[in-house]
Amino acid sequence: MKRSLKTKKINELISDFVSKQNTKGRYSNLSFSSLWEQVIGKEVSRETKKIKFQNNTLCVSIENPYLKRDLIAQKDKILQRIQDLNSNVSYIVFD
Numbered sequence: 001m002k003r004s005l006k007t008k009k010i011n012e013l014i015s016d017f018v019s020k021q022n023t024k025g026r027y028s029n030l031s032f033s034s035l036w037e038q039v040i041g042k043e044v045s046r047e048t049k050k051i052k053f054q055n056n057t058l059c060v061s062i063e064n065p066y067l068k069r070d071l072i073a074q075k076d077k078i079l080q081r082i083q084d085l086n087s088n089v090s091y092i093v094f095d
Contacts, residue, residue, distance in 0.1 A: 032051050032052075033045075033048075033051050035082065035086055036048065036051055036058075036060065039081045039082050040071075044067065047062055047063050047064045047067050048060060048061065049062070049063055050095075053088075053089070056088060056090040057090065057091040058082065058089050058091070058093070059092075059093045060094055061095040062094055062095070068094055071094055072094055075092060078092060079091070
């Protein structure tokens with residue numbers, strides 16, 4: 001790998017770093033209940049009893065057993081949509 005001879009000032013490096021971090025984690029500060037509602041929608045969000053985030057796992061309690069079964073079937077798609085907004089979530093579990 002060849003080293004670039006162009007030098008940058010420290011304030012340019014810091015501003016580049018901060019701008020990359022802001023664009024990458026722009027949705028990471030959303031609360032998990034608002035994140036869940038944004039991904040799933042208001043109708044399904046109303047059927048949700050509890051949302052808990054622990055050890056990179058989002059645990060979601062669903063009241064309606066039929067809805068829970070449908071969500072489990074679409075688990076991979078839901079997880080991908082959540083990870084697009086918050087990269088801290090690695091797994092999703094339905095209670």
